[in-house]
Amino acid sequence: MNGYRPGPVALLCALLVAVFLLMPLLAVVPVSFTPSRMLSMPTGALSLRHYRTLVDDPRWLDSILLSLRVGIVSSTLATLFALAFGLGIWMFRPRFTAALVGFVLLPMIVPPVVSAITLYFLLTSLSGIGGFAGYDTWPGVVLAHIVVTVPFAVVLILVALSQVDRRIDLAARGLGASTWERATKIIIPNIKFGILTAWLLSFVLSWEEIGVTLFITSVNAITLPRLMWMGLRDNIDPAIAAISVILILITVTVLTARIVWRRARGPA
Amino acid sequence: MNEAFQKDCLEILAEKVKRGEITRRRFAQLAAMLVAGAPLALRATHASAQAKQLVFVNWGGDAVTAYDKAYGQPFEKETGIPVKQDGSGPTEGAITAQFKSGAPSWDIVDADPFSAITLGKQGMIEEIDYQVVDKNKMRPGFGWDYAASSYFYSYVIAYDSEKYGDQAPTGMADFFDVQKFPGKRALYKWGSAMWEAALLADGVEPEKLYPLDLKRAHDKIAAFKDNVIAYWGGGSESQSLLLDGEASMAIIWSTRGSLIEQDSGGRIKFIWDQGLLSPGAMAVIKGNPGGRDTAMKFIASAQDPARQIVMFDMLGQGPANPAADALVPEDKKRFNPVDPANASKQIALDMEWYSEHYGPALDEYTKIISA
Amino acid sequence: MAARFLHPGAALLLAPLLVLLGLAYGIPFLGVVKWSFTLPEPGLGQYRALLTDPLVQSVFVRTFRICALVTLAAVAAAYAIAYVWVRGTPGQRLAAEYCILVPFWISVLTRAFGWVALLSNQGLINTWLRATGVLSEPLALVRNEFGVVVGMTHFLIPFAVFPIASAMRALDERVLLAARGMGAGRTRIFWAVFVPMTMPGVIGAALIVFVFALGFFITPAILGGGRSVMVAELVYLRIFQSPDWGLGAAISITLVVIVGALSAALFRYLRPSQMAG
Numbered sequence: 001m002n003g004y005r006p007g008p009v010a011l012l013c014a015l016l017v018a019v020f021l022l023m024p025l026l027a028v029v030p031v032s033f034t035p036s037r038m039l040s041m042p043t044g045a046l047s048l049r050h051y052r053t054l055v056d057d058p059r060w061l062d063s064i065l066l067s068l069r070v071g072i073v074s075s076t077l078a079t080l081f082a083l084a085f086g087l088g089i090w091m092f093r094p095r096f097t098a099a100l101v102g103f104v105l106l107p108m109i110v111p112p113v114v115s116a117i118t119l120y121f122l123l124t125s126l127s128g129i130g131g132f133a134g135y136d137t138w139p140g141v142v143l144a145h146i147v148v149t150v151p152f153a154v155v156l157i158l159v160a161l162s163q164v165d166r167r168i169d170l171a172a173r174g175l176g177a178s179t180w181e182r183a184t185k186i187i188i189p190n191i192k193f194g195i196l197t198a199w200l201l202s203f204v205l206s207w208e209e210i211g212v213t214l215f216i217t218s219v220n221a222i223t224l225p226r227l228m229w230m231g232l233r234d235n236i237d238p239a240i241a242a243i244s245v246i247l248i249l250i251t252v253t254v255l256t257a258r259i260v261w262r263r264a265r266g267p268a
Numbered sequence: 269m270n271e272a273f274q275k276d277c278l279e280i281l282a283e284k285v286k287r288g289e290i291t292r293r294r295f296a297q298l299a300a301m302l303v304a305g306a307p308l309a310l311r312a313t314h315a316s317a318q319a320k321q322l323v324f325v326n327w328g329g330d331a332v333t334a335y336d337k338a339y340g341q342p343f344e345k346e347t348g349i350p351v352k353q354d355g356s357g358p359t360e361g362a363i364t365a366q367f368k369s370g371a372p373s374w375d376i377v378d379a380d381p382f383s384a385i386t387l388g389k390q391g392m393i394e395e396i397d398y399q400v401v402d403k404n405k406m407r408p409g410f411g412w413d414y415a416a417s418s419y420f421y422s423y424v425i426a427y428d429s430e431k432y433g434d435q436a437p438t439g440m441a442d443f444f445d446v447q448k449f450p451g452k453r454a455l456y457k458w459g460s461a462m463w464e465a466a467l468l469a470d471g472v473e474p475e476k477l478y479p480l481d482l483k484r485a486h487d488k489i490a491a492f493k494d495n496v497i498a499y500w501g502g503g504s505e506s507q508s509l510l511l512d513g514e515a516s517m518a519i520i521w522s523t524r525g526s527l528i529e530q531d532s533g534g535r536i537k538f539i540w541d542q543g544l545l546s547p548g549a550m551a552v553i554k555g556n557p558g559g560r561d562t563a564m565k566f567i568a569s570a571q572d573p574a575r576q577i578v579m580f581d582m583l584g585q586g587p588a589n590p591a592a593d594a595l596v597p598e599d600k601k602r603f604n605p606v607d608p609a610n611a612s613k614q615i616a617l618d619m620e621w622y623s624e625h626y627g628p629a630l631d632e633y634t635k636i637i638s639a
Numbered sequence: 640m641a642a643r644f645l646h647p648g649a650a651l652l653l654a655p656l657l658v659l660l661g662l663a664y665g666i667p668f669l670g671v672v673k674w675s676f677t678l679p680e681p682g683l684g685q686y687r688a689l690l691t692d693p694l695v696q697s698v699f700v701r702t703f704r705i706c707a708l709v710t711l712a713a714v715a716a717a718y719a720i721a722y723v724w725v726r727g728t729p730g731q732r733l734a735a736e737y738c739i740l741v742p743f744w745i746s747v748l749t750r751a752f753g754w755v756a757l758l759s760n761q762g763l764i765n766t767w768l769r770a771t772g773v774l775s776e777p778l779a780l781v782r783n784e785f786g787v788v789v790g791m792t793h794f795l796i797p798f799a800v801f802p803i804a805s806a807m808r809a810l811d812e813r814v815l816l817a818a819r820g821m822g823a824g825r826t827r828i829f830w831a832v833f834v835p836m837t838m839p840g841v842i843g844a845a846l847i848v849f850v851f852a853l854g855f856f857i858t859p860a861i862l863g864g865g866r867s868v869m870v871a872e873l874v875y876l877r878i879f880q881s882p883d884w885g886l887g888a889a890i891s892i893t894l895v896v897i898v899g900a901l902s903a904a905l906f907r908y909l910r911p912s913q914m915a916g
Contacts, residue, residue: 005726005727005728006722006723006726006727006731007825010719010722010723011723011727011731013719014719014720014722014723014727014731014735016719017716017717017719017720017738017796018720018734018735018738020716020793020796021720021738021739021741021742021793021796021797022738022741022742023753023757023793024742024745024749024750024753024754024757024793025741025745025753026753026757026763027752027753027754027756027757027763028745028749028750028753031749031752031753031756036531040508040511041756081655081656081659082656084651084652084653084655084656085652085653085655085656085657087652088648088649088651088652088653089653091648091649091652092646092648092649092652092653094649094653098903100653100657102899102902102903103657103660103665104656104657104660105850105902106660106664106665106668106895107660107664108847108850108851109850109853109894109895109898109899110668110891110894110895111853111854111870111871111874111875111890111891111894112854112871113871113874113875113878113879113887114671114874114878114887114888114891115664117365117671117878118664118667118668118670118671119663119664119667120365120369121365121369121667121670122663122664122667124369124370124371127371128371135373136373143663146659147659147660147663147664150656150659150660152847154656155802155843155846155847156801156802156805156843158843159802159805159806159839159840159843160805160806160809162806162839163805163806163808163809163810163839164809165811179648179652190809191809193804193805193808193809194805194809197801197802197804197805200801201798201801204743208746208747210747211854214356215356215362215365217356218323218354218356218373218374219323219352219353219354225746228746228748229328240746240748240749241749243746244744244745244746244749247744248741248744248745251740251741251743251744252737252741255733255736255737255740259733359879359880360879360880360881360882361878361879361880361882361884362879364882364884457860457865458880497782497864498782498864498865498866499864499865499866500865501860501861501865505861508755512759512760512761513760513761514759514760514761514782626881627881627883630876630880630881631692631694631881632694634694634868634876635693635694635697637865637866638697638698638701638866638867638868639697
């Protein structure tokens with residue numbers, strides 16, 4: 001790896017990007033401490049009232065837990081579906097690959113509003129039939145989220161697969177490995193990072209999803225974005241800034257802990 | 269668009285509660301008024317057990333709490349039927365989707381009257397049962413076939429009084445006059461009331477406004493474009509444009525008026541002159557799960573003046589029942605859009621016109637402002 | 640390799656997703672397609688309206704222009720930071736990781752507000768520029784297309800980082816070694832070897848970003864001063880605000896067709912087997 005570290009030009013570019021990425025924090029962090037009801041910069045005293053709202057009002061916690069549940073289940077399932085599909089495409093290269101991939105990417109391309117209506121009609125029909133995964137239920141939301149995030153997961157998996165050297169697969173086949181063995185022993189281990197990014201991306205998409213969710217829930221399955229929005233175009237409750245700050249703190253803590261843990265294990 | 273406005277009200281409610289404007293005592297007073305003084309006779313006329321609950325759809329946020337406290341809880345106390353609040357925002361398209369699904373889950377919606385008219389003509393909205401709902405408890409001209417008048421709000425001119433000193437604007441002509449009143453403006457993004465504002469500024473007599481001369485209005489707006497810094501889509505945006513000083517004058521919702529006066533320490537004021545009065549209403553979706561009769565009873569129960577005052581207190585909405593005017597406290601009268609003193613200076617938006625022309629007009633408007 | 644279509648293994652792997660999407664999305668979506676041909680009356684009327692309606696045309700043009708700019712900016716920026724994230728020193732990698740993961744948790748509204756606060760005439764940036772004497776009049780950085788591009792790019796950079804980083808990670812080191820062995824300088828290696836080899840990641844990123852950007856309307860609405868109406872907002876208008884479901888459907892179908900055609904062209908331009916390995 002030596003000698004291929006980023007040079008000064010690359011570092012400078014990355015630094016500019018890094019500054020750009022972090023700039024909104026200059027606004028978000030102060031806003032979370034604003035004493036006013038409006039989403040505004042605090043002038044004068046700071047206040048913890050918005051953090052307190054998160055604790056006092058049970059709706060926030062409920063919606064966070066629901067979003068977590070929906071996020072984890074839908075991203076895991078979406079990743080699995082995407083993985084199977086990606087493997088099928090890569091290993092077998094069927095005819096009509098382009099058409100198949102194109103079809104799978106459809107929910108990503110269609111404007112979210114139209115997806116919302118499409119899934120609304122789907123879920124109301126399902127409500128009519130069974131009731132488990134229907135309108136305004138959390139399994140219904142999971143289903144909808146899988147449908148809209150799976151295209152992104154597919155893209156990420158295909159990208160990861162594109163970097164796998166086909167010759168190892170050839171070798172495995174030559175040695176008599178079955179499809180299952182090729183997939184699990186040869187290919188998947190080589191795309192672990194890609195699968196992880198697919199999962200993470202699906203999770204973030206589900207976590208933030210509002211367009212479709214707004215339309216397929218009513219009074220029962222309230223996710224965090226739904227609570228924040230509740231139909232309001234510009235809900236200015238600064239509690240949402242407080243939530244962002246808390247989530248950022250958690251992320252920073254996790255990342256830092258990982259470093260400390262790694263270092264404690266000794267030099268790699 | 270009315271919808272955005274309604275969502276806005278919800279925010280305002282919480283704003284007020286959190287500022288301590290609505291003390292618990294006042295709340296208790298209002299509650300007492302509701303329970304003790306409500307002269308409603310809501311006896312179930314049928315023994316139908318189908319109406320187990322009602323779902324009322326409003327614009328979300330704290331309106332959920334407002335509608336619940338003002339109308340939902342009293343209704344439940346009287347009839348035993350709970351009213352659940354759904355804050356997802358009943359846009360015209362959303363209502364259509366509900367109806368077209370064949371099994372709507374919404375009962376009553378806080379909708380634009382003109383949307384209700386349009387959808388009613390397409391058979392998606394129940395006609396209001398004026399045997400149950402009392403037309404005499406509404407102001408004349410605001411009881412439609414498909415929607416029951418439930419509140420009022422206005423589009424008013426708000427201005428930076430520090431910038432203009434003694435010279436306050438007196439109407440739309442002043443708003444569009446950047447020579448006399450220099451500075452940037454802010455207009456509403458969804459068109460409603462903007463056409464009327466442009467026509468009034470161009471010299472059209474209020475009585476001769478409708479049917480709107482859209483070409484004239486759009487020409488005026490197109491010529492004025494460079495002076496507009498932004499087109500706000502929601503209440504808080506309109507507020508921050510004025511507070512931050514980005515716009516010196518803006519046409520905003522009257523409900524934001526009192527808030528912004530407070531927030532700016534009196535710097536931002538608003539006037540009722542040539543304000544555009546806009547009605548809000550309740551409508552019932554055809555085939556609603558709770559049953560038509562129960563829905564009508566709910567609407568009738570919401571006509572109680574004391575309950576409407578709760579909404580005025582919390583959100584600044586003008587009450588639909590003229591009997592409620594007397595109940596508005598003296599110091600708050602200047603925030604009531606339908607107070608006789610204020611209403612006389614204003615012009616009411618024509619819902620029938622909007623029902624027929626809003627879509628294409630909005631298209632043209634959007635095209636002009638985004639070019 | 641012979642293209643196999645009905646190999647049992649292939650069917651088993653491909654079927655689950657295809658069936659799921661077919662039932663849960665494809666069939667209801669056909670209903671939407673039908674609207675474009677049947678509402679308000681049967682025929683191609685909506686499509687004809689689309690082609691002649693100047694609002695629709697200007698919205699499409701603006702949308703594609705903004706999304707192309709955003710894609711370019713986001714992918715370039717993502718490449719820069721992904722490079723450090725994957726190949727930097729441990730310290731640099733950590734810093735890059737923070738920068739990439741932290742913005743994810745700022746919700747869309749908060750970000751939009753944050754950018755307004757930063758870019759507005761009284762905002763932090765203009766205040767700083769005037770304080771240091773660089774400018775006397777504030778720059779109009781927000782409530783216009785510039786603000787929209789900035790806001791959207793910021794949101795999408797982390798999304799672009801993932802596919803690019805994934806491709807960078809899986810790079811075969813030996814090729815780089817070989818190039819060095821042949822005497823190529825570091826810049827040459829970067830542009831002639833490294834970048835081309837990570838192209839699938841770049842394409843994946845561009846696709847994700849561009850398509851995701853097409854669906855934006857909250858950020859443009861807030862940062863554009865209400866002026867930058869993009870396709871997603873237009874569809875929202877046509878489906879919810881002042882409904883004309885036939886037209887809304889027609890706009891969506893047209894969008895899908897255009898994006899499909901663009902993607903097809905893109906894939907044909909680069910080696911067809913790249914995406915599927």
